[in-house]
Amino acid sequence: MNIRIGMGFDVHELEAGRNFYLGGIELTDAPKGAVGHSDADVLIHALCDALLGAANLRDIGYHFSNTDNRWKGMDSKFFLKEVAQLLAEKNWLVGNVDCTIVLEKPKINPHIEAMKKVLAPLMNVEEDAVSIKATTNETLGYVGREEGVCAYAVALIYKGSL
Ligand SMILES: Nc1ccn([C@@H]2O[C@H](COP(=O)(O)O)[C@@H](O)[C@H]2O)c(=O)n1
Ligand SMILES: C[C@@]1(CO)OP(=O)(O)OP(=O)(O)OC[C@H]1O
Numbered sequence: 803m804n805i806r807i808g809m810g811f812d813v814h815e816l817e818a819g820r821n822f823y824l825g826g827i828e829l830t831d832a833p834k835g836a837v838g839h840s841d842a843d844v845l846i847h848a849l850c851d852a853l854l855g856a857a858n859l860r861d862i863g864y865h866f867s868n869t870d871n872r873w874k875g876m877d878s879k880f881f882l883k884e885v886a887q888l889l890a891e892k893n894w895l896v897g898n899v900d901c902t903i904v905l906e907k908p909k910i911n912p913h914i915e916a917m918k919k920v921l922a923p924l925m926n927v928e929e930d931a932v933s934i935k936a937t938t939n940e941t942l943g944y945v946g947r948e949e950g951v952c953a954y955a956v957a958l959i960y961k962g963s964l
Contacts, residue, residue: 804961805897808856812847813944813952814838824903824910824951825917825934826879826924831908836951839868843878845903845934845953849921850878850885852899852957857889882924889959890926897958898931905951910936 820835821828825845836842850862859865865888866873866881873881886896903910914934922929939945945952 805964806856806858806894806959808852808854808957808959810848810851810853810855810861810955810957811952812844812851812862813950814842814844814847815950816948823878825913826882826920827913827916829908829913833907834948840866840873840876840881841878844951845901845917845955846878846882846921848953848955849899849901849925849957850881852955853885853889853896853925853959856957856959857892857894859888859892879920879924882921886925893961894959895961896925896927896931897960897964898927898933899925899955899957900933901935901953901955903934903936903951903953904939904945905936906938906941906945906948910934 814836816834817837818834822832822835823841823843918929918932922932944950
């Protein structure tokens, strides 16, 4: 049996007057949105790095450079689908992923089911294999000051059967 794990982490700055894309959906109840070269979906970026790390395939910026105009404003769901394809080419299947978003506002709990519905098919897994959690940073640091959002992800991948 061939099983690997990987971890991912990403941070994006928050700015008023921007749309906030997170976990493959738009949060329309957010006071600020994330800034990046792409749509700045910090959860998907952390997930991509967890999956790539598990397969020892470098990281998201290695495959999709933030200086490449092709990815400017890109919907990050594209990156996750491509990452899943890179893994599939090496016969890796996704077992499960677990993520934590660190964000003061808005509350993420009401959005989690919608995120899982969007993300699971991009990784060719059931929704039950996608866990998403959230915590505030208790008003401390850049997240606490609502200057940024970050996300952590871990992924288990396997070849053959589990
Ligand atoms: N952006 C967030 C942050 C937190 N939650 C939920 O609230 C719970 C309490 O958060 P604390 O940071 O005070 O521990 C947390 O466990 C989440 O269930 C959220 O939905 N969205
Ligand atoms: C996604 C990419 C590429 O558009 O850019 P950003 O949206 O800036 O995101 P980040 O997580 O900083 O880096 C990864 C980049 O490859």
